[in-house]
Amino acid sequence: MSFNVGYLVEIMVSILLLLTILYCVRLNQQLRLLKADEQTLRATISELITATEIAERAIAGLRSTMRDGEQNLSERLERMERVTGELDNQLAAGEELLGRVARIANAARSAGQKPIVPDAKAVAAAAQAFTERARARMRGIAA
Numbered sequence: 392m393s394f395n396v397g398y399l400v401e402i403m404v405s406i407l408l409l410l411t412i413l414y415c416v417r418l419n420q421q422l423r424l425l426k427a428d429e430q431t432l433r434a435t436i437s438e439l440i441t442a443t444e445i446a447e448r449a450i451a452g453l454r455s456t457m458r459d460g461e462q463n464l465s466e467r468l469e470r471m472e473r474v475t476g477e478l479d480n481q482l483a484a485g486e487e488l489l490g491r492v493a494r495i496a497n498a499a500r501s502a503g504q505k506p507i508v509p510d511a512k513a514v515a516a517a518a519q520a521f522t523e524r525a526r527a528r529m530r531g532i533a534a
Contacts, residue, residue, distance in 0.1 A: 474532050
């Protein structure tokens with residue numbers, strides 16, 4: 392019977408050794424997968440760093456473009472404010488001139504004189520010339 396017990400112990404040790412070897416093989420495979428995942432993770436991190444650097448450069452470019460646009464816009468606004476001031480002055484001068492003409496016309500009517508009626512074509516031509524000059528000034532300012 393001692394032969395059978397020794398033989399049985401040897402078989403059990405062999406089985407345990409075989410199980411240990413199989414477990415080590417499985418553990419080795421899992422370690423390889425883990426190492427491959429580590430390499431993939433490092434590659435992903437590297438790509439994220441590159442994408443972040445590209446995004447930072449793009450943001451810097453956008454900021455520069457925004458500053459240029461803001462400066463250009465402020466220059467145009469200043470020019471438009473000057474033009475608006477000039478137009479206000481011209482409008483006030485026109486209203487003053489119209490008031491003078493109205494006073495002259497009223498004075499002529501009250502004096503019994505026939506008011507001078509300007510030629511309609513001449514008035515239209517003068518208005519057209521005035522419009523062309525105003526457009527030319529606006530083109531010069533907008534450019």
